[in-house]
Amino acid sequence: MSPEITITDTTRSGRITMVLALCAVLALACAPLVATSAHLNLMVQIFAYLALATLWNLLAGFSGLVSVGQQAFVGIGGYALFGLTIFADLHPLLALALAGIIGAVIALPVAGLLFRLRGAYFAIGSWVAAEVFRLLASQISALGGGSGTSLPARIVTSMASSRVWREYVIYWTGLAIAVVVIGLTIFLLRSRFGLALRAIHYNEGAARASGVNVTRVKLIVFVLAGFGTAMVGALIFLQKLRISPDAAFSVNDWTAFVIFMAVIGGIGRIEGPIIGCLIFFVLRETLADMGALYLMMLGLVAIVIMLRAPRGIAGWLSEKLGFDLVPLSRRVVFAKSKGDSHV
Amino acid sequence: MRDPLLNVSQLASFYGDFQALFDVSLRVDEGEVVAIIGANGAGKSTLLKTIAGLIAARPDAVTFAGSPIGGVPAHHLLRQGIALVPEGRRLFSSLSVEENLQIGGAYSRKGPWSLERVYQLFPILRERRHQASTSLSGGQQQMVAIGRALMSNPRLLLCDEISLGLAPIIVREIYERLPQITGDGMSLIIVEQDVVQALKASRRVYCLQEGRVTLEGESQSISREAIASAYFGS
Amino acid sequence: MDWVNSITQGILVGGLYAMFAAGLSLIFGVMRLVNIAHGDLVVLAAYLALVVTTTLGLDPLTSLLIIVPLMALIGYALQRFLLNRTLGDDLLPPLLVTFGLSVILQNGLMEIFTPDSRKLQAGAIETATLTLSSDLSLGILPLLQFGVAVAIIGGLQLLSYRTAWGRAFRATSDDQTTVQLVGVDPRHVFAMAMALSLAVIAVAGVFLAVRANFDPSMGPARLIFGFEAVIIGGLGNLWGTLAGGVILGVAQAIGAKIDPGWQLLAGHLVFLIVLAVRPEGFFPRVQH
Ligand SMILES: Nc1ncnc2c1ncn2[C@@H]1O[C@H](COP(=O)(O)OP(=O)(O)OP(=O)(O)O)[C@@H](O)[C@H]1O
Ligand SMILES: [Mg+2]
Numbered sequence: 001m002s003p004e005i006t007i008t009d010t011t012r013s014g015r016i017t018m019v020l021a022l023c024a025v026l027a028l029a030c031a032p033l034v035a036t037s038a039h040l041n042l043m044v045q046i047f048a049y050l051a052l053a054t055l056w057n058l059l060a061g062f063s064g065l066v067s068v069g070q071q072a073f074v075g076i077g078g079y080a081l082f083g084l085t086i087f088a089d090l091h092p093l094l095a096l097a098l099a100g101i102i103g104a105v106i107a108l109p110v111a112g113l114l115f116r117l118r119g120a121y122f123a124i125g126s127w128v129a130a131e132v133f134r135l136l137a138s139q140i141s142a143l144g145g146g147s148g149t150s151l152p153a154r155i156v157t158s159m160a161s162s163r164v165w166r167e168y169v170i171y172w173t174g175l176a177i178a179v180v181v182i183g184l185t186i187f188l189l190r191s192r193f194g195l196a197l198r199a200i201h202y203n204e205g206a207a208r209a210s211g212v213n214v215t216r217v218k219l220i221v222f223v224l225a226g227f228g229t230a231m232v233g234a235l236i237f238l239q240k241l242r243i244s245p246d247a248a249f250s251v252n253d254w255t256a257f258v259i260f261m262a263v264i265g266g267i268g269r270i271e272g273p274i275i276g277c278l279i280f281f282v283l284r285e286t287l288a289d290m291g292a293l294y295l296m297m298l299g300l301v302a303i304v305i306m307l308r309a310p311r312g313i314a315g316w317l318s319e320k321l322g323f324d325l326v327p328l329s330r331r332v333v334f335a336k337s338k339g340d341s342h343v
Numbered sequence: 344m345r346d347p348l349l350n351v352s353q354l355a356s357f358y359g360d361f362q363a364l365f366d367v368s369l370r371v372d373e374g375e376v377v378a379i380i381g382a383n384g385a386g387k388s389t390l391l392k393t394i395a396g397l398i399a400a401r402p403d404a405v406t407f408a409g410s411p412i413g414g415v416p417a418h419h420l421l422r423q424g425i426a427l428v429p430e431g432r433r434l435f436s437s438l439s440v441e442e443n444l445q446i447g448g449a450y451s452r453k454g455p456w457s458l459e460r461v462y463q464l465f466p467i468l469r470e471r472r473h474q475a476s477t478s479l480s481g482g483q484q485q486m487v488a489i490g491r492a493l494m495s496n497p498r499l500l501l502c503d504e505i506s507l508g509l510a511p512i513i514v515r516e517i518y519e520r521l522p523q524i525t526g527d528g529m530s531l532i533i534v535e536q537d538v539v540q541a542l543k544a545s546r547r548v549y550c551l552q553e554g555r556v557t558l559e560g561e562s563q564s565i566s567r568e569a570i571a572s573a574y575f576g577s
Numbered sequence: 578m579d580w581v582n583s584i585t586q587g588i589l590v591g592g593l594y595a596m597f598a599a600g601l602s603l604i605f606g607v608m609r610l611v612n613i614a615h616g617d618l619v620v621l622a623a624y625l626a627l628v629v630t631t632t633l634g635l636d637p638l639t640s641l642l643i644i645v646p647l648m649a650l651i652g653y654a655l656q657r658f659l660l661n662r663t664l665g666d667d668l669l670p671p672l673l674v675t676f677g678l679s680v681i682l683q684n685g686l687m688e689i690f691t692p693d694s695r696k697l698q699a700g701a702i703e704t705a706t707l708t709l710s711s712d713l714s715l716g717i718l719p720l721l722q723f724g725v726a727v728a729i730i731g732g733l734q735l736l737s738y739r740t741a742w743g744r745a746f747r748a749t750s751d752d753q754t755t756v757q758l759v760g761v762d763p764r765h766v767f768a769m770a771m772a773l774s775l776a777v778i779a780v781a782g783v784f785l786a787v788r789a790n791f792d793p794s795m796g797p798a799r800l801i802f803g804f805e806a807v808i809i810g811g812l813g814n815l816w817g818t819l820a821g822g823v824i825l826g827v828a829q830a831i832g833a834k835i836d837p838g839w840q841l842l843a844g845h846l847v848f849l850i851v852l853a854v855r856p857e858g859f860f861p862r863v864q865h
Contacts, residue, residue: 066672068613113849116856117808119668120611124804125852128845131801135842146838251797256680263673292684299680306674307662395758421760433755435748446744450760491759 013323017271028175032168040171044239046281047174051181051232052254053261053273055225058185061268062197063221064204066119069126071255072110072133073103073226075248077233079137082243085155086143092159093173096234103230107223115215127251134249148244156241170239177235181228186270188224189328193217198328201268252295263302266312270326275313346409348373348530349394349499354404354413356386356393363389364554371499376521376531378545378562380538382574385551387534388430391501394532395427396420408498422450424498428505430534432488434476440487441472447491454496455527461490464520482513489517489524499530506537518544538570552576580834582713587830588823589719592726593788595822596781597803598810599730600774602818605807607746607770608664613675616800617682618775622648622782623791624686627695637697637787645779652775656768664767679796686793694790703787722784729777730819736773737815746770798841805848811858820860 032040052070059065080099084090090098110129117125138146160166188194196217199207208214233254237243247253257280258273265276287294309316318324347370356364364386371377381387392398393413394405400413412420417427426447434443444458462469465486471479476487485505492500506514514537521544525531535541542548542562550558550573558565558573597619604610612618622644629640659678663670705717737743749756749766756763785791785799802825810821825844832843851858 060669064668066668068676113852116852120605120609120672121804121808123672124611124613124801125808127797128801128805128848131798132842132845132849135838135845139838139842252680256676259673259676267669292688295684296681296688299677299684303659303674303677303681306670306677307659310667310670397754397757416762417757418760418762421758427758429755429758433752435751435755437747437751438744442744445741446748446761447759449741449745495760 013321013325014327017325025175025179029172032171037164037167040167041239042281042285044171044174044235046277047178048232048236048239049258049261049277049280050178050274051228052258053265053277054182054185054270055228055232056255056258057262057267057270057273058188058221059225061262061272062189062194062201063218064119064201065218065222066123067126067225068123068251068255068259069128069130070225070229070258071249071251071253072126072130073107073229074233074236074254075130075133075137075245076103076106077230077235078237078243078248079140079143080230081234081237082143082149082151086149086152092155092238093169096173096231096238099234100227100231103233104223104227106230107226108219110226111219111222115218130249130251134245137248138245144244146245148242148247151238151241151243170235174235174239177228177231181232182270182274186326186328189270193220194328197221257298260298260302262312264305264312266314266316267310269312269314269318269324270328272312272314275317279313347371348375348408349532350406351390351394352404352406354390354393354400356389356398356400358389358398362554364393367551367554367556369549369556369559371530371532373498374525374528374530375547376525376533376545378541378548379532379534379551380536380541380548380570380574381551383536384553386554387551388503389554390551391427391503391532391534394499395425395501397427418450421495421497422452424452424496425501426492426495426497426499427501428488428492428503430503430507432484434484434487434491436475436477438476439473440468440476440479443476443487444468444472444490444494448494451494452496452498456493456496458494461493464493464523465490482509482517485509485513485517493524497529499532500524502531502533504534504536506535506540514540538574550574579712583830583834584827585713585715586719587827589715589723589826590830591806591823591826592719592723592819593781593784593822594802594806594825595726595819596729596777596784597799598806598818598822599733599815600777600781601800601803602807602813602815603733603777604770604774606813607750608767609750610660610664610671610767611675612660612774613672613800614679614682614796615675615774615778615803616798617679617686617796618648618778619782619785619799620686620791620793620796621682622775622779623697623786624690624695624793625779626697626783626786627690630697637699637783638702641780641783644783645776648775648779648782649772652778653768653772655775656771657764660771661764661767683793683796690793692792692794694792695786696790697783697786699787718788722788725780725784726819726822729780730815733773733777734815742769802844805844808858809848809851811861814858814860817858817860821858824859 031043056070059067077099080102081092081095084095084098085092114122114125114129143149156166160169189197196207196212199212200214200217204214237248261276261280262273263276264279265274266272305312314325349371351367351369354364354367355362367390379387379390389398393400396415396417396419402411402413405413407423407425435446438446444461467483468486468490471483476484479487489505505517518540533541533544545562548560548562548565549556550570552573558569601612601615604612625647626637626640626644629635629643630637660671660674663674699718702718706714707717707720708714737746745761745766749761749763753763806821806825807818809824810817824847828847829840829844833840
């Protein structure tokens, strides 16, 4: 390599973001010392959505897999948790980890079928898959069939004997899941694998021609997303303590809201869904009483953003600031010229 | 002197930020055949696409029959009498030969050209009329592309490299039909890589180089040296 | 005989599914757009019919004279002013904008009409039957619905392959740029295709409303049925789409016969099996 060219992995902005993020995580980990139970509850929901939105963004924003059926994996995770704890008497946290593995295993054949559909048809196909799992779940009479069931008290108490400690455990689990999902996604996107993903995103045909195994790359992403989403699903229903097919496989709760977060925050950027998620919760806490009108407003905002600022708030911010908050691309810096090109 | 049918003056054309044409001026009289020559990437296709309305331009940079048409979309210009035979033919692959011709005439002006007349010009197309346009040979596809443009009864026909990829004998066959096309007073711009063919078929010629007109003259009297230097620069 | 009866019902319901599918397939064919709000627009048509029949005192089938042009107009405007802006190389904008539209429609209908389910009353025709044998009799209304579905598909087929509009649709689908050189404005063609799609949706919506209860949340399932019929039948083939609708209808009827909980599941399973063993569908479009 000639001495004039340097390839830098991290920009200064990235390092600053990293330090800030670490401080935030530390602060969040200590939050149970001061926060009320209601706040902790809300925080767990935010953690769950942060992870869901990041995973959806990994699929749709970075891998061209626009799914409107990720509620399938939320539901699978929830049902796996209930099944493994009720029938196999596993510890809920162990069941939660296993739920992720079950999600990943189920993602394999699902991908085998759905990958036969291109583009937008893949989206609706994924929705059909979620419907199938919802209908199957309502056939499980041991878990209450269509009306669902509650987590028995013995399992709830097996996590920790006091309510306060149970809340802490769930809180820390949620925090850990969100941090790991976001961290691993960043790591993945900055690795060689991420480079292949970006090549596919830029031009699938060209990537294929230059030897990238497009199907395998997409399969890996889909399975990883299935793993993460199912674990988040287990977390959500561990907190709710009650599950039913309609709640577990709800397209509104686990996909529409998630899409809204990604769109408003900025699809195809790591920080996008995070920003979108925070905005979503602010809106929800202030406007949710409006019911259907509130949902209509979310739909409208998503449409306007998609048309007017398709790169979302994160895109707009990085344009204003002149740098990315979470840089993913390695920069090739030419010592002599000012231009730096993204690879 | 009568007003020209087409007048291009100080035209600049862009693809996004990239400027492909600089200060191009050109005129085509009623019933005249004008050739445009130039090396690969000189801007010939860009010029034709701009005249046909596929690329936006300053309104008065292009005037047609006295009115400014720069920036008017292609589907309107077709109705005013400008038709383009695009580079690479671009036939509609899910339409049959005859349907390709019919759609060319969907917004036709009044005039001599009809399905029947196109079949008289290129009899082979009548035999192939129900076939998929993609099943034809390159020369036959070019005939369909020309016929499709003629079906609109244009006053000005723009032909972009109609010899591209065709055997010399086919090229000659197509060029032999040109007088039948212009016989009714239609004006014609032909863009060609084949300079000899272009000069033979045209009255006047323009040479483009890197987006600028570097030579203009009568096709019969222009010298080879002048063309060579206009083509490649000096 | 019981089985014959339910399978026959399934076939007739398949006509409705084919109507859902035809509109979906049409706009996908012309502009590669998948309209996630498709099913919600079916439900919108049902509610419009409810308003028209109650305020003007028309019977539902006559109300089609108003609903069809109205929906076509909505379709034209929707495409021209909203969806045309989303078209391009990127898959996300059209998908997410129609997804947003779906959320707006569902909740808007919920807000105006409440989540309660409704039904349109068509009068005597609802109970009229054609008795074929002592145990097999067919409702006139389901028969009519199937006949209309066949007529719509036949009409679309004629339009595509025999008219100037059909040529413009196909040519625009082939090459959006070159079509401008023959005088066609692709934005107008797209809007006309969406208008046509919503006209078909209007008919489907009115039949849906007459044949069964409807409520604001049932749109997505209609989208899914239409989509499954398209894939089972084979992309780009209208008659295949009819067959796909019938196959889906029959599968659901058989599923329901085995166990009511299996009605929808059986339909989805047939779809998944087709996807697994014959992803191009039963009647993929033949290049002519
Ligand atoms: N769609 C486009 N986007 C960006 N640049 C373009 C585009 N089409 C052409 N160009 C550029 O514009 C310039 C002129 O191209 P044009 O196609 O007009 O040349 P040409 O003279 O027709 O060449 P050829 O003989 O190869 O057909 C070239 O530098 C080309 O790279
Ligand atoms: Mg060219």
